[in-house]
Amino acid sequence: MSWSWVFKMAWRDSRSNRRKLFLYMAAIIVGVAAQVAITSFRENLNKSISDQSKELLGADLEVERNAPFQPELLAYLDSISSEQSKMLAFSSMVLFPETGTTRLSQISAMEDGFPFYGHIQTNPAEASDTYLDEFGALVDEAILLQLGLSPGDSVKVGYVTYPIIGAIQDIPGQSMATSVFGPRVLIPLKDVENTGLLERGSRLEHKLYLTYPEGTEPKVIEERLDAMNDSLDFRFDDIAERQQEVGEAVSNLASFLNLIGFIALLLGGIGIASSIFVYIRQKIATVAVLRCVGASSRQAMAIYLIQAGSMGFIGAALGALLGALVQLYLPVLVQDFIPVDIELFISWTSIFTGLFTGVLISIVFALFPLMAIRKISPLFTLRSAEVNLSKLMSLLTRVILYGVITLAVTGYAWIMLGELIAAIIFTFGLGVCLLLLAGFSVLVMKGARKFIPIGWSYEWRQGLSNLYRPNNQTSTLLLTFGLGVTLISSLYLSQDMLLSTIDFEGQDDLPNLALFDIQYDQNDGVNKIIRDNGLEIIQNVPIVTMRIQSVKNISVDKILQDTSRAARRWALTREYRSTYRDSLVDTETLEEGEFIGSVSDLSVPVPISMSSDLLEDLNVALGDTIVWDIQGIPISSYISSTRTVNWQTPQPNFFVVFPTGVLEPAPQFFATTLNTPSKESSLDIQQQIVQAYPNVSAIDVGQIINTVREFLGRITFVIQFIGLFSIITGLIVLAGSATTSRYQRIREAVLLRTLGAKQRQVVRIQVIEYVFLGILASLIGLTLSVGTSVLLGKFYFEIDFTPGFTILATEVVLLVLLVLTIGLLNTRGIHKKPPLEVLRAENI
Amino acid sequence: MSNILQVNNLTREFKSGSKILTVVNDISFGIEEGTSCAIVGPSGSGKTTLLGLCAGLDRPSSGEVILQNIKLNPLSEDERASVRNKHVGFVFQTFQLVPTLTALENVMVPLELRGEATKDVRKRAVQLLEEVGLGDRTHHYPTQLSGGEQQRVAIARAFINEPKILFADEPTGNLDTETGDHVEELIFDLNQKEHTTLILVTHDLELAEKCDRIIKIKNGLVDSDITKEKASVTK
Known part of the structure; x- marks a missing residue:
């Protein structure tokens, strides 16, 4: 095989297509940039942690x-x-x-x-x-x-x-x-x-x-x-342990970001595959001629493989450069979370890894359409046949290619995560997501073909049939854009889900200010200040601190010595802050047994109510006995009832509630909750109380929400910044795919105009197509992200998740506008071209 | 004189839904080296399919093709490509130039494929382009050339590997009469000069008349086979 000719041919053949090829390359640039930025940054961090281990x-x-x-x-x-x-x-x-x-x-x-x-x-x-x-x-x-x-x-x-x-x-x-x-x-x-x-x-x-x-x-x-x-x-x-802890935390964060960045690279790969697919379809005649004059199938394939590889290499090199620049910005994003000063240096390992991954992804994904080249018959020179490239590949070839991609993705995830099972789960999840997106796009195309009502106007029918006709962008767009949307939207929704669990603002019946550490002799004074301000006390609960002395008549020390114990150490040794009262409150529901509100006989064990969350950790059940050490005095008790406690409310909740008649003489302090009508009145009363009783702490619910929102916001911003690379890749792939079909679209528009279509009609057809594509891509992406968030909420955060429809609706509108803009930009100038010029031109 | 192309009991069938369509039906003939032969017939008669089979661009359903004493049937696609590269030239109705290559580069492709020295190849390609009257258009892309010029580039490409046999499929079909005549002239001149065997598919009887032999195809069968000197007819 004459390699010099193959290289020469690859170079010559790319000449008139380089502008088109640049768009495909851009997808790789962005993907590799995300990779290099994160891996370099990770190295910077590891080195900084190691250098500053003592300061940690x-x-x-x-x-x-x-x-x-x-x-x-x-x-x-x-x-x-x-x-x-x-x-x-x-x-x-x-x-x-x-x-x-x-x-x-x-x-x-x-x-x-x-x-x-x-x-x-x-x-x-x-x-x-x-x-x-x-x-x-x-x-x-x-x-x-x-x-x-x-x-x-x-x-x-x-x-x-x-x-x-x-x-x-x-x-x-x-x-x-x-x-x-x-x-x-x-x-x-x-x-x-x-x-x-x-x-x-x-x-x-x-x-x-x-x-x-x-x-x-x-x-x-x-x-x-x-x-x-x-x-x-x-x-x-x-030092060693701290370094390890910090190193692990940083490594986990970096691995997570890396995988998100890797998705951008994979999207780039999908973009490359779809672009090369369209590209090769335009090259069928050329390949047939070359085969006719004696080029072997391997030579023909090598020409385009070299083009794809070079494109991948240049893209990866530019991406590595961009990544090195982005790396400079990453410390600004995460410095707040990192307990070391981040030293920046160029990590050549990351750059070479990025280059290698970029080229590999380009080649592996390009192989899909390229393998089909080997089957292009020289006979196509005599008969111009409509060739379905994907059908030219045998099932075995396709299975092998999918296998190679799966292995490559799992391998990369394995290197990043350090755990094979986690890597397999990542690949599996990604695969399921892509399969769902691909399945949906097939459904959309079949649906569009089958269900376009004949009675609809020409523009609607034409716009919708663009979804399934040859060179359509449905699959590419739904896959790449859909995955990007899924990723970003999942992050938004998860953040929203976490915030909604603590967002009590606007719920008038719930307290918004909690006062803690009120000493026994301060309680009346604090209550007076509250009342003097015309505010109502919602709860004023006494709190007594205590520790467990024995459980089921076995001392805590003895239980702890038993290495096979079922009870958790923290539950046995912690200081309990318990209250006493004669009834359950709104945030509690009786689960088992009987809640006994008051006792008078202290010679028998006291009936207590325990939160059901604690039962397993203490390895106890209804009726079991516990002896408490209440500041030196042992009090014997048994569990007479268990309660479900809604901990997510801004008021004091307790693991253990005693009946009245037992703890009253014990040293105690108080917690008080109240509802303030405004932020100003809340600040005002906090000031009055703290000035009078400096040891009293106030927890302002509004401020906590702001704090958590700010904290989550900072974390999610970092993740979204990396996730943004996926969206950008998706947009580039969309632009690339739109450009490849530009000629066909312009030609079609000109034909329509030649046949008498008005400019308005032509534009409407295009708007309908892109709006539909945008709606479908965002809807499927959002549906998947809602699914992901529901699963996350159910199995990880244990929260019932209701998606915020305002967020979803805003996302749909934004995404549709984005798709429409790119689509219409692609057909710019369509109306200025004289029909004859377009009809004669072969390359636009 | 020996046969450069021998076709024995050649049949080509295509599946069309549940039906089988026989486009070339048990055809046999031989072509002597250095002669010219026109394959004529109405549209859909199977002449282009026959040409594709003879040139090794397609595989027959049954029968065999022997080109330059090489049996094409047992050869793989790549081996047949190599045979074409060494012994065969092509001229197509739709020119089939590579749009991304200049006229000169298009002409050079067959020899470059063999790995021959670029300098010599370039010299010969320029010479051929001059011969077809395009010495001043070597660096033009196909889109910058007229139909007749594109076909002349294709002719130069067809002759660059000094083929033993040239297959031409309706070479003037897409050209006006005057340009067509000029292209015809070029093909026959070069054919004679390079001692090439010419097999021409056309429905232009005037063009066919210029060949030594005319094979007429009808419904996939040889309807008539006339050689100019001794008018023998096979039915």
């Missing part, structure tokens, strides 16, 4: 506990190293006196030393070194900017007012997203008790950071701490 923790070891450390644990930690730094972390309301604003914040009471590695970045820079000595506070820069405050102003935490020494820009090991859940405020640990916030009821997290002296064997310490942990119940992290 700020120390060699972090030990945490929800209660003060036991002397035994402290003694061991002292024996490891003397370089230690304590921290006390808790949530509390803070007040900014200059503006009168209150905000639920994340307070960290700090000691000298931490971070041992890295530096707390502040504005001014020296603030992090001086705030402890100056007995001042560091506050998140974002909240200061938002409230128009600056260093020099003050922040009141509990009963103590601290001068703000600096604005926090970055804390080693913490991502910016941490502050989404409340601004971070750092204050000195010394005299922190003066804040009055360490009273009973506050959730305090005790932390200890230490460094290892030279020669320390982290493994030995880890093993020892593991052993102690069985009885002392604490958590710890060292």
